[in-house]
Amino acid sequence: MKIISSYSIKGGVGKTALAVNLAYAFSEADHRTLLLDLDPQGAAAFYFRVSSAKKFNMGDTNSLSGGLRRNIRESDFPGLDIIPSSLAYRHFDIALDGMEKRRKQLRRVLEEFKDDYDTIILDCPPNITLLSENVFRASDLILVPVIPTVLSQRTLEQLDRFFSDEELPLDRLCPFFSMVQKRNKLHRETMAELTAAYPQFLKTTIPLSVDVEKMGLRRMPLLAYSKASDAAQAYRTLCSEIISLQENVCD
Amino acid sequence: MLRVLSQADKNSAVWVLPPGLIPRSLGTTWKVVEQPKTVTFCTFYxxxxxxxxxxxxxxYNDGTEYILQTLxxxxPGTVECTEQGDNIRFWYDFSGKLMRQRLREYLGxxxxxxxxxxxxxxxxCDLRNESGKIVCRIEWSCIADEPGRDPYFTSCKILPLRGYEDQTSHVVYRLVELGATPPGTGPFSLLLQRAGCTPRVYTLKPSFGISFETPAREAVGRIIATILTIAESNIAGITADLDTEFLHDYRICLRKARSLLGLVKNIYPLGETEQFRNQLGELTRATNYLRDLDVCALTYHEHLVNLPEPLHKGLSLIFSRLLTERKRExxxxxxxxxxxxASNTIQGIIAEISIVSGHVESxxxxxxxxxxxxxILRRYRKIKTIAQTINIESTDEKLHQLRIECKKLRYxxxxxxxxxxxDKSQLLQRQLRRLQGVLGDCNDSSVQQAFLLGWWHKQQADTDSTLTMGGLIALLHQRQQEARLRINKMLSEFTDNKTAATFKHIFKLQAEATGK
Incomplete structure (x- = not known):
């Protein structure tokens, strides 16, 4: 079982669109996939028409994993399940803070699902908290959508520094360019600069697309209603790149 | 590809639906999204x-392939294997390993x-809630005799979605309100019934409903009538040439009936007994040559494995001629x-034998x-006497005589x-079957050698076939010799003092106790 998180300190960079479409692409590739919506806004679950999670006790590891398990919802698409978000997740940090080995609890909880799923995708809220630290330690890959702009460049640097300071495994950090406008000169220059500075940037880029924005209206992954669009193809290519990256790591 | 009404998904539940219930009947509670219908014409074998x-x-064949599915x-449950093909009759007409393996076991x-x-x-059909989320899936199935006809069986399979179990219960509740019933015995008995057939157990060893005290003529008459009825039921299969077992079973039944008339004496007037035996013998003899050809033809695959590759061409030529001859016969x-x-003769014997009055034989x-x-005791003693004269060098005729006596005892x-x-007689019968098995192997090999040689002398031989015929005869001879070696051991076991004492204990004492 592999855990992949969609994370950025910055909001509005395409984290949820990535998590939703990547989960769909993995299930299309015959991976039994679970999408865990950790963002209290609950946008990922909204895209799948799934209502909020029912309240559960987060006091210890067992009740946390039991509560998550009870909230698993089968999506409309084969091989893809969701654990919807809940406003109660705003207390995740407090719950984790009260546990032993508080930075590693999420991994322990998610290990409980290893017989049921091949891939778990985490849609994370845009901040650095104790939950984020748990995500960093739980994930095999941390996908960081980066819009090729100065502000995004700055947040990537901040994240990189945080990983170094906290001695977190930098090789798990996988930035990629999101919402790219190829005709935009600033985008092209920033991409060149960032790729030189961070060689671990994934090759696939996700274009800025109105099709992605329509997900809110269609309430389903882009890949389900616009299979042939450029953005849908890009998400699929990204999924393939991640699978081969994982295979190479395993080799 | 259709997997008819497959129940392989352990989470699914099946309900039988009343006529006229359609997916839209659930539309008052959920938004029902119907997927396109799939219509498949299936032939069951x-x-x-x-x-x-x-x-x-x-x-069954769904128009594209043969499908073997559990029931x-x-x-229907899991699909075990599938294979495309045309005009398939026997297990070996399939090419897939699993399909051959399974059907070899089930069809023989x-x-x-x-x-x-x-x-x-x-x-x-997808059932969606007010947010448009699928909360339950249903697979609606109908069975009809022909395309366009009203279905005679309608069912649905409910496929729950994880996390929406309460909705699934709601769907079931609604269906029951609309007349759905639990799965019951399934649609296939009905399907076969409409096709005019009912699966029935077929056996050459039926129960005859006799007891120790049943009058001898009544018991024998009942057995012969039952066996001859089975013989007659095989005639249609022989004439249609569906497989070689029809003739095999037909002959066994005729032989058994004929044998029984000789084994329990003084039940019918001697003249009648002889007449029935002659008639049954004649019916059997009329099929001897065809059975010999069948036995040879059935060994093709075995010989193909045992003979070296250079002889395969000749084997194919020999069997091609054998099959042509078989077709003619x-x-x-x-x-x-x-x-x-044949049918009239059999019916006549059954009628005569079933007349209760009129016979006053001793x-x-x-x-x-x-x-x-x-x-039984007399037959066993006769076998013991013959056994004393049997050794490794005994003639085929002597072994054949022993085999016939064993067969009479087994019958x-x-x-x-x-x-x-x-319990005790089962043990004796097992021993007897083992002995008869090796005697049968020995005799079959001997008869096949004689038959093939006799038949071959009438053929115009080419080099390939002649070479192979040599190989075949050598193989059969070797098999006969191997069987001979096993006979002595089996025979010793069957005629040793312990077995003889068991026979005596069961059959002599009981016959004396009740036969006064």
């Missing part, structure tokens, strides 16, 4: 013995024939059988038990199995 059905499977409580030498056809219409036998004379009204027990014990003490 089985053998005369219903080998597929009784193995707990269905074999549990009348409902039996041939497949179409037993029923049906049109399956399936349609998947089969036509001739069929013509004779079709003109009803043993006719004696209890069958003591007669049979004394007969007696099988016919009257119902009145034998079960």
């Amino acid at each position: 089985d053998t005369f013995e219903w080998g597929v059905w009784f193995s707990g499977h269905l074999l 549990t409580s009348g409902w 030498l039996r041939g497949l024939e179409a037993v029923a056809t049906a049109v399956f219409t399936t349609q998947c 089969q036509r001739s036998v069929s013509t004779n059988l079709r003109n009803k004379s 043993a006719a009204f004696q209890q069958i038990g003591p007669l049979v027990f004394r007969g 007696l014990m099988e016919f009257f199995n119902e009145i034998l003490p079960s």
Whole structure:
């Protein structure tokens, strides 16, 4: 079982669109996939028409994993399940803070699902908290959508520094360019600069697309209603790149 | 590809629906999104013995391929294997390893024939809630005799979604309100019934419903009538040439009936007994040549494995000629059988033998038990006497005589199995079957050698075939020698003091105790 998180300190960079479409692409590739919506806004679950999670006790590891398990919802698409978000997740940090080995609890909880799923995708809220630290330690890959702009460049640097300071495994950090406008000169220059500075940037880029924005209206992954669009193809290519990256790591 | 009404998904639940209930009937509570319908015309196959059905499977062709699927409580389950093909009759006509393996077990030498056809219409439906989320899926299925006809069986399979179990319960509740019922015995008994057939157990060893005290003539008459009825039921299969087992079973039944008339004496007037025996012997002899050809033809695959590759061309030529000869002989036998004379003869014997009054022969009204027990003991002693003269160098004729005596004893014990003490006699019968097995192997090899050599002398031989014929005869001779070596051991076991004491204990004492 592999855990992949969609994370950025910055909001509005395409984290949820990535998590939703990547989960769909993995299930299309015959991976039994679970999408865990950790963002209290609950946008990922909204895209799948799934209502909020029912309240559960987060006091210890067992009740946390039991509560998550009870909230698993089968999506409309084969091989893809969701654990919807809940406003109660705003207390995740407090719950984790009260546990032993508080930075590693999420991994322990998610290990409980290893017989049921091949891939778990985490849609994370845009901040650095104790939950984020748990995500960093739980994930095999941390996908960081980066819009090729100065502000995004700055947040990537901040994240990189945080990983170094906290001695977190930098090789798990996988930035990629999101919402790219190829005709935009600033985008092209920033991409060149960032790729030189961070060689671990994934090759696939996700274009800025109105099709992605329509997900809110269609309430389903882009890949389900616009299979042939450029953005849908890009998400699929990204999924393939991640699978081969994982295979190479395993080799 | 259709997987008719498959119940392989352990989470799914099946409900039988009343006529006229359609997916839209659930539209008042959920938004029903209907997927396109799939219509499939299926032909179901089985053998005369219903080998597929009784193995707990269905074999059908959905227009594109053959599908072997499990059948549990009348409902189809897991698809075990599939294969494309045309005009398939026997297990070896398939090429897939698993399909061959399974069907070899279920069919044996039996041939497949179409037993029923049906049109399956399936349609998947999504039930969505007010947010448009799918909360339950349903697979609607209908079975009809022909396309466009009203279905005679409608069912649905409910496929729950994880996390929406309460909705699934709601769907079930609503369906029950609309007349749905639990799965019951499934649609296939009904499907076969509409096709005019019902799977029935076929056996050459039926129960005859006799007891130790049944009058001898009544018991023998009942057994012969039952066996000859089975013989007659095979005639249609022989004339249609569905498989070689029809002729095999037909001959066994005739031989058994003929043998029984000789084994329990003084029940019918001597003249009648001889007349029946002659008639049955004549019917059997009329099929001897075809059976010899069948036995040879059935060994093709075995010889293909045992003979070296350079002889395969010759083997193919020999068997091609054998099959041509078989085809000719089969036509001739069929013509004779079709003109009803065999059937009439059999019916005539059954009618005569079933007449209760009129016979006043000495043993006719004696209890069958003591007669049979004394007969069994007499046969066993005769085998013991012959056994003393058997050694590794005994002639084929001598071994054949031993085999015939063993067969008579086995027939007696099988016919009257119902009145034998079960545990001890089962053990004796097992020993006897083992001995008969090796005697049979030895005799078959000897008969096949003689038959092939006799037949071959009438053929115009080419070099390839002649070489192979040499190889075949050598193989059969070797098999005969191997069987001979095993005979002595089996025979010693069957005639040793312990076995003799068991025979005496069961059959002599009981016959004396009750036969006064």
